[in-house]
Amino acid sequence: MSRCSDLPNALDLSHHLSKVAQARQVSPLKGLQKYLGRKDLIVLAGGLPHPDLFPFEEISANVYSPDIFPLRSSKKSSFPSWIVNLFSRKGSNGWAKLKIRKYPKDPGELNLAQLLQYGLSSGLPDLQKLLEEFVERVYRPAYGNWKILIHTGNTDGWVRAAMTLCDPGDAFLTSEWTYPSAVAAASPLGLRAVPVPMDGEGMRSDALFTLLATWDKGVRGSPRPRVMYTVPTGQNPTGATMDVHRKNEIYDICVRFDVIIVEDDPYYFLQEGPYTPPQNRVARTELSNEAFLASLVPSYLSIDYQGRVVRLDSFSKTIAPGCRLGWFTCNALFAERFERQGETSTQAPSGLSQGLVTALLLNWKFEGYVRWLRGLGTQYRERRDLCIDLFAEFFKLKPRSPGINGTPYDGYLKPRSLHSFDYWTEKFVDVPNESPVISFVPPTSGMFLWLQINFKSHPSFSRLGQRALETRICTEFADAGVLVGPGFIFSPRLTDNIDDGGPGHIRLSFSNANPDVLKKAISIMAVVLERLFSSGDQS
Numbered sequence: 001m002s003r004c005s006d007l008p009n010a011l012d013l014s015h016h017l018s019k020v021a022q023a024r025q026v027s028p029l030k031g032l033q034k035y036l037g038r039k040d041l042i043v044l045a046g047g048l049p050h051p052d053l054f055p056f057e058e059i060s061a062n063v064y065s066p067d068i069f070p071l072r073s074s075k076k077s078s079f080p081s082w083i084v085n086l087f088s089r090k091g092s093n094g095w096a097k098l099k100i101r102k103y104p105k106d107p108g109e110l111n112l113a114q115l116l117q118y119g120l121s122s123g124l125p126d127l128q129k130l131l132e133e134f135v136e137r138v139y140r141p142a143y144g145n146w147k148i149l150i151h152t153g154n155t156d157g158w159v160r161a162a163m164t165l166c167d168p169g170d171a172f173l174t175s176e177w178t179y180p181s182a183v184a185a186a187s188p189l190g191l192r193a194v195p196v197p198m199d200g201e202g203m204r205s206d207a208l209f210t211l212l213a214t215w216d217k218g219v220r221g222s223p224r225p226r227v228m229y230t231v232p233t234g235q236n237p238t239g240a241t242m243d244v245h246r247k248n249e250i251y252d253i254c255v256r257f258d259v260i261i262v263e264d265d266p267y268y269f270l271q272e273g274p275y276t277p278p279q280n281r282v283a284r285t286e287l288s289n290e291a292f293l294a295s296l297v298p299s300y301l302s303i304d305y306q307g308r309v310v311r312l313d314s315f316s317k318t319i320a321p322g323c324r325l326g327w328f329t330c331n332a333l334f335a336e337r338f339e340r341q342g343e344t345s346t347q348a349p350s351g352l353s354q355g356l357v358t359a360l361l362l363n364w365k366f367e368g369y370v371r372w373l374r375g376l377g378t379q380y381r382e383r384r385d386l387c388i389d390l391f392a393e394f395f396k397l398k399p400r401s402p403g404i405n406g407t408p409y410d411g412y413l414k415p416r417s418l419h420s421f422d423y424w425t426e427k428f429v430d431v432p433n434e435s436p437v438i439s440f441v442p443p444t445s446g447m448f449l450w451l452q453i454n455f456k457s458h459p460s461f462s463r464l465g466q467r468a469l470e471t472r473i474c475t476e477f478a479d480a481g482v483l484v485g486p487g488f489i490f491s492p493r494l495t496d497n498i499d500d501g502g503p504g505h506i507r508l509s510f511s512n513a514n515p516d517v518l519k520k521a522i523s524i525m526a527v528v529l530e531r532l533f534s535s536g537d538q539s
Contacts, residue, residue, distance in 0.1 A: 007305075009144055010306060010307020017165070018167045020163055021163065021165070021341070025340070051113035051117060056102065056112060057112075058100065059352070061097070061359075061360075063095065064095060065094055065095065067375065071284075071287075071375060096363055117351065119354070124150070126358050128150065130362070132148050134369075141329065142301070147332045149328040150327045151326050151349065153324045155182075156326075157312040157326060158182055162262075164338060165262075166189070166226070166227055167190075169222055170190075170191055171192045171193070172228065173227070174193050175196055175235065176196060176197055177237055178237075179237075179264070182229050196208050199404055200403050200405030201240055201243060203242070203246075205249035205250050205253060213257075228250075228254065228259050230264065233265050233267050234446020237490045239441070241446075255308070260309075263312065265311065266316055267446040268313070270317065275385060275388050275407075275442035275444075278385075278389060289367055289374070292370065292377075309329075309330070318373060319360070380511065384443065387510035387522075390522045396413070408439060413434070413529065414530075438451055439451075439454060448511075449508050450505060453506065467488060473504065476528050485506060486506060
């Protein structure tokens with residue numbers, strides 16, 4: 001891989017290293033690994049088991065062809081249709097068989113004996129090489145001396161970043177709704193999450209600037225934050241996706257106030273596009289690999305000319321979460337410190353997982369993996385569309401004027417009269433006087449629908465309040481057989497017990513349930529909400 005020599009190198013950002021990160025040394029045993037490339041070396045230094053004693057002689061896997069998923073959606077969402085494609089091709093080019101042998105004859109093949117042995121904390125060199133090509137061609141970092149380091153999933157990546165860049169007592173920036181495990185992982189380290197207001201694209205740049213420009217250490221109780229945690233694509237939990245214009249604004253603010261951006265982006269390739277009601281839905285134009293990549297919202301890496309972005313990628317949403325495999329893309333200084341941390345914690349990602357994923361990518365090659373990602377986008381778009389279609393079936397949906405990131409919909413309980421909103425013709429006959437019970441914006445990326453519950457319509461709102469009603473509704477859903485995520489667990493202010501009197505929220509995932517199961521779940525939610533919002537329900 002050749003990198004453009006005209007690109008600048010990363011700034012010296014060593015002043016961002018925490019006291020713990022500065023104190024890390026090369027692990028005494030791991031430091032000897034640099035000698036292991038010599039073929040004439042007799043190794044007696046480490047406690048390495050002999051590979052003859054490993055009980056695996058060969059591992060193999062049957063894997064799909066990268067083009068198994070169709071790129072065209074049907075007018076109606078029926079996402080299991082790809083199965084027909086799979087079985088019609090079985091035995092031809094629908095599947096491929098991968099094999100990794102313990103002692104391969106070809107020295108260029110993956111070696112199972114090496115994969116099962118203690119490995120490099122930086123990851124398998126073959127996988128690193130593939131990922132370097134991928135990052136260069138897909139994300140196009142704006143500086144030259146970036147590095148790849150393999151980790152065991154993005155939560156592991158965030159913990160390493162937090163420990164490397166923050167000291168106990170520090171605060172870090174995040175959106176006012178955020179991935180709860182990021183906050184939970186940072187809290188025992190003595191780090192405090194500071195929420196930044198959001199809109200339909202995610203974190204607001206104007207709010208971020210005001211927060212940083214007016215930061216008062218005496219009032220806030222900590223120095224101005226030097227790290228931001230963000231999920232910019234298919235944001236968890238809201239589903240918001242940030243365009244490159246907003247990213248440029250936020251990046252410039254981070255340059256001004258010397259903030260490191262940790263870009264946690266596991267949903268990057270699940271950019272599904274705007275939701276369209278069934279009556280307006282047409283077959284989408286098939287894009288080439290190049291056009292598909294060009295259609296994706298650029299990563300922060302593409303505008304990072306200083307090396308202040310730590311990007312976290314994961315195979316969890318594109319291959320399988322059980323692989324526990326992902327990677328950092330960041331400046332060389334941070335990569336070296338992350339590697340030192342890995343030497344004395346995870347030591348190295350699973351050799352089996354790295355071997356299987358590497359064999360898969362070698363089989364598919366770059367073009368095949370991109371084709372696979374295109375097919376995944378179609379599958380998740382169909383799931384998203386079906387989810388919204390079902391809400392239209394069980395609620396009376398009324399669209400509002402389009403906003404920053406799509407068209408908001410208000411959902412009314414189905415009135416008992418025959419006069420109601422006809423979703424398919426978009427005509428509202430005899431608009432009911434009652435207020436909408438739910439509101440949402442169909443996500444354009446990711447796996448989640450962020451459903452607003454309009455509690456002011458609830459007869460007990462003034463007495464019980466937002467938090468109690470949110471808990472109660474989620475409990476009622478669970479008792480009826482549907483488990484969703486209550487909105488308050490996604491607030492960085494969870495421990496503050498905030499009840500601001502606003503609407504409630506729930507997060508539901510459309511990624512995993514089959515159509516019949518999803519339909520049953522949404523029908524149950526409609527019944528529960530109708531009962532809880534009825535005028536007679538004052539308990």
